[in-house]
Amino acid sequence: MLRLERRRQPSNLWRWGAPMAAVVLTMVLGALLFWMIGRDPFLAIKTIFWDPVFGEFAFYYRPELIKKAAPLIMIAIGLSFGFRAGIWNIGAEGQYIIGAICGASVALAFYPMAARWMIFPLMIMAGILGGVVWAMIPALLRVYFKTNEILVSLMLVYVAEVLVKAFAVGLLRNPEGRGFPGSRNLTQYPSAANLELFAGTGIHWGVITAVLSVGLAYVVITRHRFGFDVQLAGQSPRAAAFAGVNTNWLVIGCMGLSGGLSGLAGLFEVAGPSGQILGSFPAFYGFTAIIVAFLGRLHPVGILLAGLLMALTYIGGDAAQSAMNLPSAAIKVFQGMLLFSLLSVDVLTNYRVRFTWAKGD
Amino acid sequence: MREILLKLEGLTKAYPGVVANSGVDLAIQKGEVHALLGENGAGKSTLVKTIYGLVAPDAGHMTFEGKPFRPADPRAARAVGIAMVFQHFSLFEALTVVENIALGMEHPPTMRALATQIKAVSQTYGLPLDPQRIVGDLSAGERQRVEIIRCLLQDPKLLIMDEPTSVLTPQEVRILFATLRQLRAQGTAILYISHKLEEIRALCDQATILRLGKVVANCDPQQVSAKEMAEMMVGSALQAPKKQTVTEQGAVALTLSQLSAPAPQAFGTPLRDINLTVRSGEVLGIGGVAGNGQEELVAALSGEMRVAANMIQLYGQAVGALPPNARRKLGLCAAPEDRNGHAAAPDLSLTENALMTADARMGLSRHGFINRPQARSFASAVIKRFDVRTPSTDILARALSGGNLQKFVIGREILQAPKVFVVNQPTWGVDAAAAAAIRQAILDLAEAGAAVICISHDLDELMEISDRFAALNGGRLSPPSPTASLSLDQIGLMLGGAHDMEVAHVKA
Numbered sequence: 086m087l088r089l090e091r092r093r094q095p096s097n098l099w100r101w102g103a104p105m106a107a108v109v110l111t112m113v114l115g116a117l118l119f120w121m122i123g124r125d126p127f128l129a130i131k132t133i134f135w136d137p138v139f140g141e142f143a144f145y146y147r148p149e150l151i152k153k154a155a156p157l158i159m160i161a162i163g164l165s166f167g168f169r170a171g172i173w174n175i176g177a178e179g180q181y182i183i184g185a186i187c188g189a190s191v192a193l194a195f196y197p198m199a200a201r202w203m204i205f206p207l208m209i210m211a212g213i214l215g216g217v218v219w220a221m222i223p224a225l226l227r228v229y230f231k232t233n234e235i236l237v238s239l240m241l242v243y244v245a246e247v248l249v250k251a252f253a254v255g256l257l258r259n260p261e262g263r264g265f266p267g268s269r270n271l272t273q274y275p276s277a278a279n280l281e282l283f284a285g286t287g288i289h290w291g292v293i294t295a296v297l298s299v300g301l302a303y304v305v306i307t308r309h310r311f312g313f314d315v316q317l318a319g320q321s322p323r324a325a326a327f328a329g330v331n332t333n334w335l336v337i338g339c340m341g342l343s344g345g346l347s348g349l350a351g352l353f354e355v356a357g358p359s360g361q362i363l364g365s366f367p368a369f370y371g372f373t374a375i376i377v378a379f380l381g382r383l384h385p386v387g388i389l390l391a392g393l394l395m396a397l398t399y400i401g402g403d404a405a406q407s408a409m410n411l412p413s414a415a416i417k418v419f420q421g422m423l424l425f426s427l428l429s430v431d432v433l434t435n436y437r438v439r440f441t442w443a444k445g446d
Numbered sequence: 447m448r449e450i451l452l453k454l455e456g457l458t459k460a461y462p463g464v465v466a467n468s469g470v471d472l473a474i475q476k477g478e479v480h481a482l483l484g485e486n487g488a489g490k491s492t493l494v495k496t497i498y499g500l501v502a503p504d505a506g507h508m509t510f511e512g513k514p515f516r517p518a519d520p521r522a523a524r525a526v527g528i529a530m531v532f533q534h535f536s537l538f539e540a541l542t543v544v545e546n547i548a549l550g551m552e553h554p555p556t557m558r559a560l561a562t563q564i565k566a567v568s569q570t571y572g573l574p575l576d577p578q579r580i581v582g583d584l585s586a587g588e589r590q591r592v593e594i595i596r597c598l599l600q601d602p603k604l605l606i607m608d609e610p611t612s613v614l615t616p617q618e619v620r621i622l623f624a625t626l627r628q629l630r631a632q633g634t635a636i637l638y639i640s641h642k643l644e645e646i647r648a649l650c651d652q653a654t655i656l657r658l659g660k661v662v663a664n665c666d667p668q669q670v671s672a673k674e675m676a677e678m679m680v681g682s683a684l685q686a687p688k689k690q691t692v693t694e695q696g697a698v699a700l701t702l703s704q705l706s707a708p709a710p711q712a713f714g715t716p717l718r719d720i721n722l723t724v725r726s727g728e729v730l731g732i733g734g735v736a737g738n739g740q741e742e743l744v745a746a747l748s749g750e751m752r753v754a755a756n757m758i759q760l761y762g763q764a765v766g767a768l769p770p771n772a773r774r775k776l777g778l779c780a781a782p783e784d785r786n787g788h789a790a791a792p793d794l795s796l797t798e799n800a801l802m803t804a805d806a807r808m809g810l811s812r813h814g815f816i817n818r819p820q821a822r823s824f825a826s827a828v829i830k831r832f833d834v835r836t837p838s839t840d841i842l843a844r845a846l847s848g849g850n851l852q853k854f855v856i857g858r859e860i861l862q863a864p865k866v867f868v869v870n871q872p873t874w875g876v877d878a879a880a881a882a883a884i885r886q887a888i889l890d891l892a893e894a895g896a897a898v899i900c901i902s903h904d905l906d907e908l909m910e911i912s913d914r915f916a917a918l919n920g921g922r923l924s925p926p927s928p929t930a931s932l933s934l935d936q937i938g939l940m941l942g943g944a945h946d947m948e949v950a951h952v953k954a
Contacts, residue, residue: 094841308815310805311814313801317791317794317802320794321794324790325791327748327750327770327780327782329749
């Protein structure tokens, strides 16, 4: 019989070993899945995990990978503070969309003025502000009326989705777009475009911001009292109150941080890879980032790796879909497996498995 | 000799790193009150959990009424007639008495029939209890009665009671004992776990003393003195903390004037018009039955719960509206009761736990950036000075035993050299040696000029260390009196006497 026994100290080996083991487990289970639907399991795994980075077309995939990972990492870094403190911002997706709308609005308001030195920074500020404001709604409602931030932030995602559709066909519609929905393409407006800084690398301002946010988050979490308070509040709320942590400020701080970073991610996305406000503004970064945050153990370095890994499964998954004619549902199941594997392997961090044999009476 | 009800032979149970029970033999006769004595960690709980089917022994066997007995779960133990009243009640505060009792039954009768049964049992045993009352409104003594009646409804042959008097006033203890004697007279055996020796001498017929998992003695508590039993329990002669007699009065350190506050949560106790003055160099003991405002008073003093500024004055400065860290900087430190998750964070290391409250006063961070080496060395200083048994400062707090963590928590505050120190239940669940060390540290702190407020359920402790004594009852504080002038009976009355207890019902 298997029995789980709680460890006195969480195992350090497993804390870092578990994500690796989860990836391996996902590959094994995924291979099994692909084999069961009649595809070559080794080829599928190779197409997903190997080819985008080292394969023949890596020169195309690598920049895509980086562009996909950057918003995931940036949003997940912001979320990780709240998640450590037990403040559950599930609405990063909404804050991301609003950030994009606000940033794009600023750019379009100045169109076609040529003043990148002013417009681009203003867009960044607007993006951050938009995300923060959208996140402050659940934060303030929780502080003043004790509402549940999970529900409020999630519901505001749907509001944001409706808003982006309305803006795409309304206020922000391209006047020269012959009536088609969607705004002007910002990548064609030099003062506002968030283009690759080094050709062929995929590195744009968002990527740089993502890397910076990882470094800053690392310092704050390990060295700063704010990071400590966040952790304390998450693990023992009463101890945090006794230690003097002001829970209300913590809610506002964590929600603001994740809202700001989500909004910023939205701005970089709309000004760069996506280029325009559309009804179907490239979505799901906000939700996927939740998985990235947990996959990365809410630790900045972990999130960096998890963001890259998650982007890889997307890029590789797309490649496998087109190259091997894999159904998209199979790819989604495969991505889901990653989280499930992590959660199950995770048990080993705090518990050890014992084999026992039932003794007869 | 009377018939033996339960017999344990060679019972052994080991956990990783500790042997909780080792070759324990025990025999309980019908109609006997059998005491199980021992310090915290001596293996009492493991032993009764084995009897109650919560723990499976590694070796040894039990017989109940002559038949082999090996309960797989508490249900099996209840089926043969064993009932247990736990130290910590498992009651739902928002439900009524009768609903709570019905929840614990496998086949509950209708609520009305059950209520009638509860009334009948409570009449018979002199345990008055209204079945329709909400448990959240009951005193600790009344809640215990709910648990006892729940057991008595099963008509048990053996009743196990785990530290039943730790939450009762002296008067309530007397009534409880009358009930237990009545049960004994009817042939029910009682296994009574306690470390209060005078109680055991007053109530029990037999005593088994455990130390480090082994039976070290069996005795008749009527024949042996409390001091002898204590020494058998501890294994060495006990040393009481030395208390200096206060010669001159210090300056007024802390003044509470008309301190009132609403209950911070449902079923909490509001504080009502508390007036108090504590001088530097004195220890003020505050007694009271659990749930009479102790936690709320500590929260108001530590700053977790904010009140009007003037309600709390520290050396003349109004601090009632200040947050915890501002109060710490001014010299007001506190140690709440619950060390797991309140006074300490179990999943953080000792260094981080030191940082938790000592940052403000000891300057362990600058501009918000934590000085880890300094935090670590402060944690080491606490560990060294208070003899906390731990391999390093990086160990998680939850890996420490209760006594060691308590020493750490108290030491963390005392080493900050507070001017006023408020502590709630300083030695709860701590072994005798550690308790003595903590009490001594509190006395030393007062001697060095701090004012100390010590809140405790343990009256003996308060008698030992406090200069003046006051009682909390329903969120009100009695005027303090010099401890030396008080008798135990007077204290009992200060604590609120027996909550609606009618001694007249009991046929002694």
